[in-house]
Amino acid sequence: MGNFLNVAPTTLLVIGVLMLTALAYVTARRRAMTAAGGDARKLHSLPGYYGYNAAMLTAIPAFFVLVIWLLVQPMLIQNAVIEMIPQDAISDGSSVNLVMSDVRRVANGLTTAVDAGALSADAARDISVTDTDVRGLLADNGVALGSDVNADVLAAAQRYRSMQTTGQWLMIAVIAAVALGGAFVALRATTVDFRARNMVERFVLGLLMIAASLAILTTVGIVFSMLFESINFFKLHPWQDFFLGDTWAPNFRGDSDLSILPLLWGTLYISIIALFVAVPIGLFAAIYLSEYANNKVRALAKPLLEILAGIPTIVYGLFALLTVGPFLVDLFGRGEDGILGVDWMSGATSVLTAGLVMGIMLIPFVSSLSDDIINAVPQSMRDGSFGLGATHSETIRQVVLPAALPGIVGAILLAASRAIGETMIVVLGAGAIARISPNPLEAMTTITTRIVSQLTGDTDFASPETLVAFALGLTLFVLTLGLNVLALYIVRKYREQYE
Structure with a gap:
């Protein structure tokens, strides 16, 4: 009551x-x-x-x-x-x-x-x-x-x-x-x-301006919220250790080593493996669906590909832990009892496990967006290429793909941002060990998983072990912002050739 x-x-x-x-x-x-x-x-x-x-x-x-x-x-x-x-x-x-x-x-x-x-x-x-x-x-x-x-x-x-x-x-x-x-x-x-109409139209215009500014204001609010807490963190912990150290060992009782480099290495390593899986498969699938497949195949294959985007990431994580990880152990581990007879992998959690499964998850992001971009290329460009005697494959390589390249770069950027921000697949598939190692068969961790770990449980927002999560988040934001700037440069460079 x-x-x-x-x-x-x-x-x-x-x-x-x-x-x-x-x-x-x-x-x-x-x-x-x-x-x-x-x-x-x-x-x-x-x-x-x-x-x-x-x-x-x-x-x-x-x-x-x-x-x-x-x-x-x-x-x-x-x-x-x-x-x-x-x-x-x-x-x-x-x-x-x-x-x-x-x-x-x-x-x-x-x-x-x-x-x-x-x-x-x-x-x-x-x-x-x-x-x-x-x-x-x-x-x-x-x-x-x-x-x-x-x-x-x-x-x-x-x-x-x-x-x-x-x-x-x-x-x-x-x-x-x-x-x-x-x-x-x-x-x-x-x-x-x-003048009632003028008053109403001014209100509608103001409403549209507020809606257009909402994304910008939200981004600014997120950045400032992380920035202020990051400043508090660097007041308690030296920035040299955070950016230049090579050890991640938080200890809520003091004497913590909070370096981002092991986490950044794991994040980029897993994301690169995922992109190596998702980009070729997704791009080739998009080329086939848009240029070669008939209407019946396209109507069946594209929805099946897009179903992958609707699967919860926790399901992908379980798939990595229970299926892909044990398969890789059988392949690269167990010594003479393994498939290859080697003993390179000791556990199911590894960078390769998380990267492969994350790449599968990213396939629909690349294929669906790339397919839409390729279909948006004017048919007149294809007809002109055919009229000059080019084959179908030559037209795709030399006309369609270069014209669609800005959009394809955008699709790859979206997939990269999605990979960098993924959490559950990494938690279940890659492990929780922060280390710098070139071996993809070892367990590692990423920035996002450490953010969740540092903010889980009873948190005291006056300790560097908790405030470091905001510094990690701000660094992750700067990283994705850099990817956006690089993609924008590539898009503008190639767009000039066709405008």
Whole structure:
């Protein structure tokens, strides 16, 4: 019931604003027609635009204020409540978040008890922790506590409940006033000469600009979030060891060696093997499907290839661990009992295992995109080549592929980025050993798997062993950015020959 009370006011408020928005639309449209004497030709804009303008002025400011309110109010309440909890009230095994979780549960339990009639509102405000029925009352209302209820926690819960209730009512009043004010302004501006269409089109243009900027703003936000934490990491750990060291040995008790070079080596090694598998197979498959296969074969083969893209990566990881790895052990290991009679591979996890399986996963990325790019090459270029006496294979090699090369580079870049960012296949197929070795039959690890490992479990974001994950992520971002710049250079260089 307490959760319902937390959600219901916001839900009802949204429904009320939507109803008011619909009413404003109908009223503004009718008002415009009345002002024009029922003749829409006398209006500057179509009647619907007046309704849209009123709906916009009613809904948009109200929802904007609502979103800001929902983001700010919990922080303000929590800051006010935390001040009531002394430091000695937090035990060695607890944290401020755990105590605040208890405060919220107690507050919800008090609210539930009031709604159920088991406790009056005055009693909820004045209840004392010395009352023997407090814990039983809260337990009866489904409140599980992580620590004993003391006077500070109960007082904080009472203040939390009071501020939350006051904030909800104040939110309803403010947003209702904003929505009504917007509707009033829109209706007052609804006249024959009002340029409603211009206002609506400006809003749509602004919406399109926001949508276009969303990807850029998201990227900037991600970069800054990693950058700030990386700066904190380099304040605690020397950058020389991170970039120039050759050992990765995190130790949460101190004396850690946190060098990225072993992780970077494993990442690039596995990705290169994967690309050696995916690029030839995917590109040849795309050439066959687009240039040689008939419609029946193409209709069957292309969906089957694209099914590979829909298989979860954990399934590929299990395939690497249970099938490809043991096969490679039989092939390159077990001494005289192996297929080749050699003993080069001691376990199923290796760079080659992960690279082969990751290459299989990347085949649809290369083949599907390359097929679309090759099909986009104008047929007139093929006809011109045939007219000059070139064979089909010569036309593909000397005309189609060079013309499609920028798009093919983009497909390979997408596959490379996908390989660099893969995690589950590496965890199950390559192992977790950070080392620099040219032997593809040895177990290694990558940057992404170490990021997951460093942020798994109880993390303290004040230690270099945890903050190193952000430095790794930032380095990975710079690496993929460099690949994009290189691909852009290649695309521009070859595009100049055909434009």
